[in-house]
Amino acid sequence: MLNDLSLLMQPDDYGLLTDLYQLTMAACYVGEGLDQRRASFELFVRRLPPGFGYLIAAGLASALDYLENFRFTAEQLTALKATGIFAGAPAEFWSLLASGRFSGDVWAVPEGTVIYANEPILRVEAPLWQAQIVETYLLNAINYQTLIATRAARLRDVAGPDATLLEFGTRRAFSPQGALWAARAALAGGIDATSNVLAALKLGRKPMGTMAHALVMAISALEGSETDAFEAFHRYFPGAPLLIDTYDTVAAAKRLGQAPPKKLAGVRLDSGDLVALSQQVRQALPGVPIFASGDLDEGEILRLKQANACIDGYGLGTKLVTGSPVNGVYKLVDIDGIPVMKEASGKLTYPGRKQIFRTAAGDRLGLVTEETPTDISAATPTEVSTNGQTEAEALLIPVMRHGERIGGVETLEIIRQRATESVAQLPVAVRDVNNPVVPQAEISNALQALTDCTRRGQLATVS
Structure with a gap:
């Protein structure tokens, strides 16, 4: 691995294909005894590229392949130690990486589905250290492929x-x-x-x-x-x-x-x-x-x-x-059942684990608790009733459970057909390639209430 000037990537390299701060944060989590806390991160786009009225979700197959192959080799850990950066990291950090595999759950929008800003394309629910380290690769795979598919x-x-x-x-x-x-x-x-x-x-x-x-x-x-x-x-x-x-x-x-x-x-x-x-x-x-x-x-x-x-x-x-990138982000929304949110100017995130409910009238972004329970093995979006309102399609479906993929790999023909049908159902104004109308998801009452409550709690803690 050392001094390999070709920089060609192999599946064994997946673990190290991450940003440094993912590993330093993981080491900190281990030292503070937080590494095994259950965390939920959601990957979404704050705003669409200029001139786009929608996105076509893509890259899920690459993301799941990465998660299935996520690991660190002894040689990689030796090289990592040799940097000297982790001299103060706890010994447990190294044993965790040596034996670690991705063991979490993943919910995602099927590839080929139309998606809008602030709607989660993917949610990772896993031990905190795992959910943190995988951020970089997931963003790389999904951001780029979503741009090209769109x-x-x-x-x-x-x-x-x-x-x-x-x-x-x-x-x-x-x-x-x-x-x-x-x-x-x-x-x-x-x-x-x-x-x-x-x-x-x-x-x-x-x-x-x-x-x-x-x-x-x-x-x-x-x-x-x-x-x-x-x-x-x-x-x-x-x-x-x-x-x-x-x-x-x-x-x-x-x-x-x-x-x-x-x-x-x-x-x-x-x-x-x-x-x-x-x-x-x-x-x-x-x-x-x-x-x-x-x-x-x-x-x-x-x-x-x-x-x-x-x-x-x-x-x-x-x-x-090429072109203007899809600037997807990956944010913590829940830790050990405690909803969290970011409030930085222009970068607010909604707390809690969320679901996208799609109806003919538009999308509603709500909480997973608003969803009628469905079979965990379901492989397609499910029609659900949300608080007695109009029947809606729940877009995020389970695709990985305990680190193992659910169902088979979808063919390109199925994904392409889904993309074609999804775009055909959009209003002409949204499909305009010069000045499109950009739909915005409605925020459910339950999600708004949780957002207000979380904001008040965070402000009280700060004050």
Whole structure:
């Protein structure tokens, strides 16, 4: 592990993939005899990224995989001790890490579900030291994948159900690990396929892509022409899509139209005036699918459609896998049955373990005690009655019990279908990609009462 300059992560590294203060706090908990106290932390987003009216929850599969594999090796503990940072930590801290595994419960919103600000995407209920250390990884996995799944869902919503959408973002993702997560989240949010070969094969998918300008330029220079390059490529990949904008897009399309390859799967445009070029290419190559790429996002696709561009599919890279982050946070809401809250300016949190109750009229954020008890093994959101009010869907469901996953792993097809249906049910104003209306959950009477009571108690303690 020491001096491994590759920085490639393995499951055995999960324990140490955390911020230093998670470990120093855990050591303090042990020293104060608090480490085994039952704690509840909730992961939520205070505000949505600019221009977003909703989020699509994603990253749960990665989070559960992490929790199942959470541990520290002897080598890691030796390296940690060698830093000297923990010289004053109690001896029990080291024995706890050496034998520790995640043994808590997790409640979460299923991947592919629409979620709004201040609504918990996930809740961890575990011994305090465990719930604390896992914060960093859970935020990393869920924040990033939720961003990508949401962008994918917005792209699908704008492009329409018939457009072919391809994820081309690996070279722009924030890391090799991020590229794999981005590919999965994009597929979950509504993208059809990824060009990332490793991600596709790991997910049981067929990778999809076209060619780069380098092939056209190299073969043109060495064998004579752009046409030679197209013919060479088709010798080995018959009918594969061709990139036709290396030199003169319209001229290339006309030459292909004069002697069209058999079953040409499509042509790709990566630059220029995509509206005018696509219209001219369509005239030269009627019936051949036209794909567009080149830093496209939801707003640009909407503009292209409104301008009557002749585009059948899109390659999506930079704007899909990057952008304004989802700033999810992970906050303590209950310790040993005592509700707690944060009151810092602009960063207030609601106390207690919470549930999201969704009705056709909107969301209500309430306490878990407002929920009609349901079977702990339930694998789908449950219809419940809340204080005699309208029947509501309880979004947070149990996904891990005593450190063991509940139920099987959902397929990408199920998650994608959930995302598609969730977005389709949203008002048009919420789905607007330029100036969306951002829904806010109603706070239940019980949660408001607990908030007021907790605030008064904390102020009394301070005074």
